[in-house]
Amino acid sequence: MEKKFYELPELKYGYKDLEPYISEEQLTIHHTKHHQAYVDGANALLKKFDEARANDTDFDIKAAAKELSFHVSGFVLHMLFWDNMGPADKYGGEPNGIIADYIKKDFGSFERFKKEFSQAAISTEGSGWAVLTFCKRTDRLFIEQIEKHNVNVIPRFTVLMVLDVWEHAYYLDYKNVRPDFVEAFWNIVNWDEVNKRTENWLNTPL
Numbered sequence: 514m515e516k517k518f519y520e521l522p523e524l525k526y527g528y529k530d531l532e533p534y535i536s537e538e539q540l541t542i543h544h545t546k547h548h549q550a551y552v553d554g555a556n557a558l559l560k561k562f563d564e565a566r567a568n569d570t571d572f573d574i575k576a577a578a579k580e581l582s583f584h585v586s587g588f589v590l591h592m593l594f595w596d597n598m599g600p601a602d603k604y605g606g607e608p609n610g611i612i613a614d615y616i617k618k619d620f621g622s623f624e625r626f627k628k629e630f631s632q633a634a635i636s637t638e639g640s641g642w643a644v645l646t647f648c649k650r651t652d653r654l655f656i657e658q659i660e661k662h663n664v665n666v667i668p669r670f671t672v673l674m675v676l677d678v679w680e681h682a683y684y685l686d687y688k689n690v691r692p693d694f695v696e697a698f699w700n701i702v703n704w705d706e707v708n709k710r711t712e713n714w715l716n717t718p719l
């Protein structure tokens with residue numbers, strides 16, 4: 514069987530298409546430099562594993578496991594992030610569909626949900642993510658605050674929507690004013706994608 518590696522996915526929109534909320538320069542660097550770094554970091558580890566096994570040599574498995582979690586989680590979260598955004602002329606605003614129903618059930622209103630998710634994004638210490646996830650056992654939406662790319666993750670919850678609040682995600686456009694970036698994000702949320710993820714998850718056995 515063939516050995517595969519991670520690849521940087523293409524964006525489903527152009528680098529200018531999230532303006533004025535995310536600039537062409539910011540999005541280009543974020544995708545081609547930062548996301549690429551996680552692809553490279555993860556693949557370097559895969560090569561290390563392949564080589565060590567081919568030569569029957571040892572490596573520091575504890576350090577490698579930690580690095581693997583960081584790089585692969587970074588890779589996956591960025592993929593999810595690109596796809597849960599889209600041009601403001603088509604997306605943004607309030608959701609409809611199944612996700613709107615769940616938000617109403619669990620948060621009472623979209624405004625309440627937006628406030629909690631924004632607070633999670635603004636208060637993430639250092640580098641991290643605000644994440645909307647879904648627990649099938651309780652049929653509830655949860656807001657998670659992932660530190661780095663991999664701390665506070667709850668296994669077997671699916672990710673419905675993420676917001677990257679690493680400084681590299683917004684610093685060119687918003688400098689140190691993270692709350693302005695978080696507020697801008699609501700104009701470019703692709704709720705169709707969030708709905709698709711929710712439907713797929715509901716159709717997946719527990």
Ligand code: MN
Pocket residue numbers: 543547591677679681682
């Ligand atoms: Mn990022």
